[in-house]
Amino acid sequence: MFPVKAAAELSGLTPETLRAWERRHGAVVPHRDEQGRRLYDAAMVDRLTRLHRLTNRGHPIRDLAALDDAALDGLLEESRQAGYGGVDLLPERMLDAIADYQVDVFDRELSVAIATLPTAVLLARVVMPLLREVGVRWADGRLAIAQERLVSSLLRTRLLSVLNQHPREQRPRVLFATLPGEPHELGLLGAALYAHDAGAPVLYLGAQLPAEELARVSGRLGAAAVALSSIDPGHAPDALAQLRALDAALSPGVPVWLGGGNARYLAEALGIERVQAITDPAALARMVQRRFASIRGRAVPRFES
Incomplete structure (x- = not known):
């Protein structure tokens, strides 16, 4: 309340x-x-x-x-x-440029989108459709491995620049990372941008951090929450072990938010109260809002009528 x-x-x-x-x-x-x-x-x-x-x-x-x-x-x-009616054509146009190795065209289109679109629109209407189309074109042979990696590299560089453009140094922050064995981080990066857009101070730690290291950083910084992404089904058993280690080492009261394809399974298999699966950006925004409201509430107990 x-x-x-x-x-x-x-x-x-x-x-x-x-x-x-x-x-x-x-x-x-x-x-x-x-x-x-x-x-x-x-x-x-x-x-x-x-x-x-x-x-x-x-x-x-x-x-x-x-x-x-x-x-x-x-x-x-x-x-x-x-x-933003014209935005829907942008992912296909950008991938056509990559197909011809027109890296400058792809990067220019992406830079303009980042500069002109709200974060939620950028991610929902450009980045996510772009990644889906990359998967389709790679599967049917229209996109080579080198082209797919170009897209991933350019996206990562530009999206990180958004996150680091106006870093919020105040504490407590939400830590974003993947666990060891999870190299895919574009979904995690998108989630970090959603949280940043919702007003959370974010510290993006990147891919493949051991549970003990995450807990150490969290304790050192007094983190508000730890957000993790897990998408590889084959990695789920290792992720369960790492999450149990994280729960044992993490300070009491720090929630763990899971995203990605494995999130629901991992949260249910663990049955740990503080480990929660978050399945969409709106849910993440609500979690951020509630978490920081509860922190402020502890700091300022005074009520107004």
Whole structure:
């Protein structure tokens, strides 16, 4: 439960705007504690965040307040589609350039996309479709191994530059890595960018870090969470052993977030409360938001009515 000031901060509003939306439009109906002070749960904060984004795009709050969360998500998606209609052709155009070894063309297109698109749109509409198409073209012989590696190398370099452009040095940070035997890191890098976009200070450690080293860095920095990616099914048994070692060495209270194709299996097989599978960017953004809200809540216990 979050007091007015914290709920407003997390959703990007001022406390005055939150109160006005609540009083005039019934945008949310807060809980009350024994003293009558208003408290907001995580679902309310998520809803207020959606409302804030849509009002920034020109939708009046009086029209939005009566809509359920699914309808708000639909409006947000329509807004993205309308605002970036030409983006869907970009991955194919970039891969056509790589097929002719026109590295400068690929890099220019990618650089322009990074400079002009919001992070969520860049990842969902350019990077992920690009990686899927790489897989298709490699499988049917239209893309050579050298071309596939060019794409991976250029993507990694440019996306890391985004993450490192405005590093957030404040602590605690979310650590991103893969465990030993997991060399594939583009999905992990995308997740780190989503978390960064959601407001988390991120420290990207890269591929194949042993559990003991992760725990050591986490303890040294007082990490807020450790985020890992595991996609190779053949590596799952080793990943289970490493995750058990990580759980034993990691400080109490530090959550472990798993992404990638193995995430659900690993989380269920371990049955460790702090190890959670995260299956989509929206879920990651919510986890980031809640984690840092809980940290702030411990630091600032004062409530506002």
